[in-house]
Amino acid sequence: MLTTKNYIAKSVESMRPSGIRKFFDLAAGMEGVISLGVGEPDFVTSWSAREAAILSLERGFTSYTANAGLLELREEISKYVSERFCVPYDSKEEIIVTVGASQALDLALRAILDPDDEVIIVEPCFVSYAPLVELTGGKAVTVETTSEQQFKLQAEALERAITPKTKALLLCSPNNPTGAQLDKEDLEAIAGIVKRHDLLVIADEIYAELAYDIQHTSIASLDGMRERTILINGFSKGFAMTGWRLGFICAPYELSAAMLKIHQYAMMCASTPAQYAALEALKTGMNDVEEMKKDYRRRRNYIVQSFNEMGLDCHTPGGAFYVFPSIQSTGLTSEQFAESLLREEKVAVVPGSVFGKSGEGFIRCSYASSMEQLQEAMKRFRRFLGR
Structure with missing residues (x-):
């Protein structure tokens, strides 16, 4: 019987699937999930x-x-x-x-x-x-x-x-x-x-x-x-x-x-x-870009303040639409934290470990979501950390 796996290039066979995609797939099968994992704007093209x-x-x-x-x-x-x-x-x-x-x-x-x-x-x-x-x-x-x-x-x-x-x-x-x-x-x-x-x-x-x-x-x-x-x-x-x-x-x-x-x-x-x-x-479209940027700045300031108030140390990022708070104080690995948060509170984030060794102990959260969704997500974070 033909084993097609034998024909796959070694460089591809040894390649790990995207760690980001794993959490997207988990979240896709659940109702009521707030995703802070997606790296794309929530705005529509002009x-x-x-x-x-x-x-x-x-x-x-x-x-x-x-x-x-x-x-x-x-x-x-x-x-x-x-x-x-x-x-x-x-x-x-x-x-x-x-x-x-x-x-x-x-x-x-x-x-x-x-x-x-x-x-x-x-x-x-x-x-x-x-x-x-x-x-x-x-x-x-x-x-x-x-x-x-x-x-x-x-x-x-x-x-x-x-x-x-x-x-x-x-x-x-x-x-x-x-x-x-x-x-x-x-x-x-x-x-x-x-x-x-x-x-x-x-x-x-x-x-x-x-x-x-x-x-x-x-x-x-x-x-x-x-x-x-x-x-x-x-x-x-x-x-x-x-x-x-x-x-x-x-x-x-x-x-x-x-x-x-x-x-x-x-x-x-x-x-x-x-x-x-x-x-x-x-x-x-440059006016649209500036309006988006204003809204992102407001969301950034809110989510950074929220994480720091929860005790999750979070520096203020200078750009993009991600924050990278530390979850080391919880004693969980970044993957354990992300999986537990998703299953218990239906908030999807990406474990920092998928971005390299120095990302372990952190999670990536996108603030390219509406302020209402961010506020609800922060409530769920607080409940999760309280347990």
Whole structure:
């Protein structure tokens, strides 16, 4: 009898399923669950963007676009990145429209890594980082951060992790899952080390629009960093367009050309209606972004205060829409805490351990839910902790 398992690639067979998905699946089978686990806005995509997609369909724009994406959209992205983050890119040669920021990350890693090349990733981090590195044959080298440092990468820790095989640093700011935001001074210290060791930076800046207390600084905007940075961003988080699956990469020509070759064979191009929606979002949607950000800031302040009042130490995140409170005082592991909370009080959160070893003892809670849901969730937390 044929055993099909024998045909599965070893790199895939050894890969663990997403720890986030496990808790989504558990919650999906229960009624009355409040989910603080989902990493997507509870806002609907702006009407003007939705209308632009509908209009594109009515006008029959249903064929492929250029591999790199609609030129008009790339021109608007170039303008947006230049004005918003002070980094200029050529719209024809240095920008690729991708199927979400996730595909952009996959392209970047596949374009630069040879077998055994090392990429430094900063934990706690999004669950896909290490697996995507390993699928290329590369090696993910982790640098841990701590709550005492508000989960910010320390330059000394980065320096210690670099070896002759290190090729790139994968950096996410604002961070998922901790919400940590690196300011310009933090980034300049990191950039100095990157330049001294002749590394690349893959900058995942998908949460750039969701920075609450200080302006977002792109590491690509710092002196000498544009030429060694692959800048990844998209429309999912800041523009409430998760389901449209649209991101983009900005990088120097040689790197963009390499990534475009892979994109041509693997994906052809991103969805045409989604590109027209994104074009409209950039042209007319910034007011919607600002309104969302105001509401997120209010929710952030509420949930941070609530957790601290309960005795669960929680730093105030600078960006994204997650808090990362400590549950160490309960004596439970993060997975035990999350499973018990879900079964006893029907609140879904994500155990910090799925984001790396330094996430153990914490849980990730998304505040991309209505204030009413957050208030009810906090009541349930208090009941749970009281027991």
